[in-house]
Amino acid sequence: MSEDTASAPDEATPTLYLLHALGASARSFDRLASRLEGRVRVVGIDLPGFGDEAAADDSSLAASVAHVERRLHAEARGRWLLGGHSMGGKIAALVASRVLRGDASLFGLGGLVLMAPSPPRPEPMDEERRALMLSWVAEGPISEQDADTFLSQNVARPLDDAAHAQSVADLRRTSPAAWRAWLETGSTVDATAQVQTLDLPVLVLAGTDDADLGAAAQPGLLASVYPRARFATLADTGHLIPLERDAEAAAAIEAFVDDEVRVGPVVPAEWVRLIAGDRVDARVRGILARRALPDDRGYAxxxxxxxxxxxxxxxxxxxxxxxxxxxxxxxxxxxxxxxxxxxxxxxxxxxxxxxxxxxxxxxxxxxxxxxxxxxxxxxxxxxxxxxxxxxxxxxxxxxxxxxxxxxxxxxxxxxHPASMARVGYDGFATGGSPIRGFVELRLGRREDWEPSGVGGTIATGDAA
Structure with missing residues (x-):
């Protein structure tokens, strides 16, 4: 589901926010959204310099991370996941690391879905191919001919007419500056120190016919980053997984969500907003974010x-x-x-x-x-x-x-934050800068910032 067709969040259905590949857009996930409708809500996010965000001034990794965090802060509620395709995979890793450290004003991340992801380390890429791709934007946006060449290099078999037309349109409206920023800087940056190890449920989909980021390469690139990763191989598949194998990808995502993400209680929305807010210190938020992660059903x-x-x-x-x-x-x-x-x-x-x-x-x-x-x-x-x-x-x-x-x-x-919500404990929300505390410490009194479930007598109108 693309940004402009996203429906209102339903906390009973997990939401998967997906970040697209180089030269693509949120529209590249429309087929996945259609196949997963009613089971997993899929929302694609256009990154700066691509899709409907093609006019963005800054397409750096840092700007992309900040852009994604703003979108998630405005929308992410209930049980949600983050995912990325190719370039989007590296950005997703950076966002996830900030969420689990508490540095991002976000809470509730339950797992990652990655499709042929670029790793946190520098992406393996032939330098001659990098130079060729940079030459395509030397004089402006990518031409239709070069867009066709790019697509043919990244699929195992030709895309159907609709997918091909949409992909060409996305490539042609991509900002040349954003294209260069990824090839010259984003893909070459070593972000392993920032990402470190992310111990959460992860699904990695990769094709057998993807030269650099395929099924054979991904375990070596990602196993140390994602110790709980489930690697799934897609036969006769190139790099453009959401368009080449939307049915198989949707089935794998649904099984992953059922097996590894729908585990344990969901933190109520009011408590999510409190933990993500400015009353909670980053370190405390990170601790609570890690405690709220789904348990590993294969725990050894x-x-x-x-x-x-x-x-x-x-x-x-x-x-x-x-x-x-x-x-x-x-x-x-x-x-x-x-x-x-x-x-x-x-x-x-x-x-x-x-x-x-x-x-x-x-x-x-x-x-x-x-x-x-x-x-x-x-x-x-x-x-x-x-x-x-x-x-x-x-x-x-x-x-x-x-x-x-x-x-x-x-x-x-x-x-666990869900247990804290159940018993009405919000004593962790006394941080921030300046430090905030409680004004009243009386039984049955709820302050304006506290979730509605705290202070039962206030909820029944017994206290003014």
């Missing part, structure tokens, strides 16, 4: 083994029962242990936390029922110190460990 434990993690998940279901899409708080506790983090204390007669967890879980496993109905009884007995001795931990130490473990599980649940 770092401290526990799979059996221990499974048992911890079953304990978590009893300690913190969750309605609707759940947070994988057991996996988050394991990741916490792997990072060597904790609350700063432990019972004196227990070993260090990683070993205490392994011993505690192994002790419970010996008497853990297969029938879920009996698990609450066994866990309650262990919590009260009535478990049987003889395992890696005796009953007294098992009781002490379970107090620690329950605290960790609850803390991981409460740390």
């Amino acid at each position: 434990p770092g401290v526990l083994d799979l059996a221990q993690l499974t048992l911890l998940r079953e304990i978590a279901d009893l300690v913190v029962p969750q309605e609707g899409p759940a947070i994988d708080i057991a996996a988050r506790v394991d990741a916490q242990l792997a990072r060597g983090e904790g609350d700063g204390w432990r019972p004196a007669d227990l070993p260090a936390d990683p070993e205490a967890y392994r011993r505690g879980l192994d002790t419970l496993a010996a008497s853990w029922p297969t029938d879920p109905a009996d698990r609450d009884r066994v866990l309650r007995a262990a919590i009260e110190g009535e478990g049987e001795d003889g395992g890696p931990l005796d009953a007294a130490r098992l009781k002490a460990w379970l107090e620690d473990a329950r605290n960790d599980l609850v803390r991981q649940w409460l740390a």
Whole structure:
């Protein structure tokens, strides 16, 4: 869906904002939008110097990143993703890195969809081809003949008439300055230090017939940047994936969103606006943005083994029962242990936390029922110190460990921004410059900037 035909956001449907390739426009994603309608809302964004933004004065990477952030700040709500094709992939990476650091006034990013993306590092490109492409704009906009040449070099098979005509039109209205800016600077910039590692769900689509940015090259270019990347190969496909393989790309995107993005709770829109606003420090916003990312369904434990993690998940279901899409708080506790983090204390007669967890879980496993109905009884007995001795931990130490473990599980649940919204905690929104605080600290009083769910008596009109 192009910018001028975008419908109003629907928070129940994820929105995928897509950044186009060199010489293309938001229109290049219209076919994807049509195929995904009702399941994933697709919105293309014209980058400065291209499409309807062809008259932009500045087409640098920095200007493009700022342009995208402004659009997202105005529109992005609910569960949303960012994506990019070719050139747009590098810009998407820069925007995503700023979102997850908290530097952008944005919140709610749930994943990335990349199609033959240019990597954060300098893009592999034959220098003779770069020089030829630069010669096409030496005297003004690209000619129709050169546009045809460009398209023929980037597809496995000729595009259909409608796609070809649209692509030629986009190429011919591309700003020569923007074309040069990408080939001379944008594609050659090494942005790896800015992007670093982005640990979020990522789908990478690439064709077998793409010379520089194809399926064979992408894992080597991106695996270290996106540790959770899912690489999908499109056979008999060149570089122009949204036009060559819109049906296959749409199917892969839908499966990716269902498997890896529709995971866990959605942060309510009022809370999204609060976190993205100027009351929240960048560092805090970044922490909350990373906590809100969908959990990895293929999570490989770092401290526990799979059996221990499974048992911890079953304990978590009893300690913190969750309605609707759940947070994988057991996996988050394991990741916490792997990072060597904790609350700063432990019972004196227990070993260090990683070993205490392994011993505690192994002790419970010996008497853990297969029938879920009996698990609450066994866990309650262990919590009260009535478990049987003889395992890696005796009953007294098992009781002490379970107090620690329950605290960790609850803390991981409460740390998620959706949980903060559920309990009405907005104490994180006291930063900014100048620092803001609360004017009134009374039960049932809600200040003007707080979400409507905070301070129940205000919501019912009991307080003036």
